[in-house]
Amino acid sequence: MISQLSWKIGGQQGEGVESTDRIFSTALNRLGYYLYGYRHFSSRIKGGHTNNKIRISTNPIRAISDDLDILVAFDQETIDLNAGELRPGGVVVADAKFSPVIPEGIQARLFAVPITAIAEELGTSLMKNMVASGASWALLGLPLEVFNKAVEEEFGRKGPAIVEKNVEAVKRGAEFVLEQAGGPLEEFKLEPADGTQKLFMIGNEAMGLGAIAAGCRLMSAYPITPASEIMEYLIKKLPKFGGTVVQTEDEIAAVTMAIGANYAGVRTMTASAGPGLSLMMEAIGLSGMTETPLVIVDTQRGGPSTGLPTKQEQSDINALIYGTHGEIPKVVVAPSTIEECFYDMVEGFNVAEEYQVPVIIATDLQLSLGKQSCEPLDIESVRINRGKLVTEELPQLEEHRMFKRYEFTEDGVSPRVLPGMKNGIHHVTGVEHDQEGRPSESSINRQKMMDKRMQKMDSIRVKDAVKVNAVDPSAEVLIVAMGSTGGTIEEARARLSKDGIAINHITVRQMHPFPSELIEPHLKAAKTVVVLENNATGQLANLIKQNVGYHDKIRNFLKYDGTPFLPSEVYKACKELN
Incomplete structure (x- = not known):
């Protein structure tokens, strides 16, 4: 039996890849497994390759896996693009309709299942995602009744007849593949989970929940990837607490409405991504000048311009700190986990009112949209500070x-x-x-007012402004990072430790005002400082050089191809330093 496994489903957008992933992961969560998901999708509504990858484990995980055990493919393109991730002995479950072929050199077992044909027999090809799900679930030897329960919850609102057909589709897919394979695959049989259902959410949902807990009762926003889920979440939840969401005509209206509502005493937020943040800059200056509290979420994505709107990047750091005209006090915080997304929203609202400044919560696409298990949230610890x-x-x-x-x-x-x-x-x-x-x-008066406003920056320190992940006196290398990369670095660090290589690791969570005095001791103790970030110019590294120094020690480790860092990449980079 194995303690973890990686599963991926791919096809064209609009084929049900997202719903399949959702049902599959929900069923696994019911069994008590820890999950970490990654979505690869195109910036269009329908068409274009998309895939969802889930890492399943009996232990907590906070990174995507380097390799892949099972690939579910609705087309040949999915196999061609993703087969390289398959580990030797991996499995491909593919629709027989397109005569699937595994590329040369890939050591994987193919199960060609008449996915579309089975679905059409049951009335509609739309159910092919359930046929595919049933097939891959059965190979793992997991209880089908748990999966069927997730199916019932997904399609229950459409009536019992639709639920029954989808459950039958799952059953048919399972039966066909089990006959081909001769039963569940022993090499993919997962160790039993603890049976405790975990919280399972994306960072955007955690931030929406955090905003509600903080007393936010109005969100004004304009939809944009990857921030839209915050608005969608609050549209459903805020009315239950006497609040509402207003979809404005653009980001300028969104931020100015938020400023006006905060001035009137209602805790209000807005959320956007890089292009929307650019449009908000003048109004952020207004918030700073009028000393009106303001909370903004910036979900970073690939830029500039439209750039890569559905891909990973951490390239808004300079804009977040220096984008506004003139000089105003502001706070920029970057959570690194789902839990921190929740708690940082609460603290963001408190800091905004305590210091009467704009507060920007900066996430990245992987943290915003990557669905993952998280620890129980301590709602009782939430305190409201209106300054x-x-x-x-x-x-x-x-x-x-x-x-x-x-x-x-x-x-x-x-x-x-x-x-x-x-x-x-x-x-x-x-x-x-x-x-x-x-x-x-x-x-x-001008000088006194400027001094008064900027004086606020002297005392602002959010909780865990610098998160110390590992300190080993014997380690000569220190990794500094931000955002969603923390779990990836920790996994690589654990592998390096088995090789006898000690690596220290800190996460910068307060980007502005920069917590120099908290970072400096770690830089001083290290022989080499590796600053890991998803951008092309080393924005975090430059921020450290500007505020702390140690230019001669700092090495950049940059990735800006739209994909998150993998544990193997961090492992290899650190291995080469020793």
Whole structure:
């Protein structure tokens, strides 16, 4: 028996690849397995090759696998593009309709199943995904009743007749392949899982849930890959908590609506990707100047322009930090796990109100859309901090005076009131202003106001601003990274440890203001610092050089072909350093 296995299904978009993956992984989750998924899809609604890969394990996992055990193919293109991942002895379950052929040099066993023909016998070729699922599930020797339960839940809203036909499709696929194979394949038989169903979600869903827990009651947004699932999730969930989602006409409207709603006292967010973030830059400056809380999620993808909208990249770092005109205080945080996506949303809303600044939560496509098992979320630990929001009655104002909304204070954070509060009247403008908000071009006032706003940056440190994954005094190499790469690095590090090679690893989670004092000791202790990131110019490495130094120690490890790092790639790169 084996402790883990990798399964992939591929075909043309619109053939049911996504729903097959969803049902397959849901059934595995019911059995208690840990899962980690990766979606490869084209930037079009229908057509173009797509595949979904699931890694299944009896132990926690946070990375895609280097190789592949079972490939389910709806067309020859799927075999041609993905067969190279198959390990020797791997299996291909393919539709006999296209006369599948395994490329020369690939040591894999082929099961040609009349997937489409069986589905058509049952009434429609649309059910071919269930035939294929039944075939691959049966090869693993897993209980069919668990899979059928997932099928019932997927198609239950369409009525019992549709459920019955899909269950029959699963059964027919299982029976055909088992007859071909002579029963389940012993080499692919998984060790039993612990039976405990895990939380299983994508990062976008975790961020949506985190926003709800943080008290967010309005999301204004415009759809864009890979951020749209946040909006889709909140459309379903926010009304249950008295909130709503507004789909705006563009990203400019989305961010300005969020600023207005936050000014009115409603915790509001927006979410986008690189192109949308570019459109929001002027308004982010308005948030900084008016000291209005604002929370934005940026789900990084391949750029520039439309670029690779459905592929992995971490190339927005410079834009996140330096994109706005002028100088304003802002916070940029990059979660690295599904759990952190949840907790960082809560902290993001708190920081935005405590310091009255824009907060950007930066994920990447793999973290945003990669579905994976995660630890139970501690809802009870959530605390709401609204900062210096004034709730008690304000004193009567002197004649011709207004509330000092932008009062000079020791920490740079001024008291904040909501519109309509008695004696809280003040002026709000995007131009430079005095303590009451009146426009001012005084050079003395300008310097004091700039100092007041920028002073906030001195004390902002989010929880686990630098996440220390491994510190071994004997290690000479330190890997520094961000976002979804953490699990991949940890897996490679475990392999290196078996080879007697010690590697240290830290994750930078607070990108701005940069936590130099937390990173510096790790850089100082290392002989070589490898900065691993999905971009072409080493943006994180440059950020470290700019804020901490150690230029002579830093080596770039870059990948910008649209695919995530594999554990084997990190392993090989580190092996070559020793």
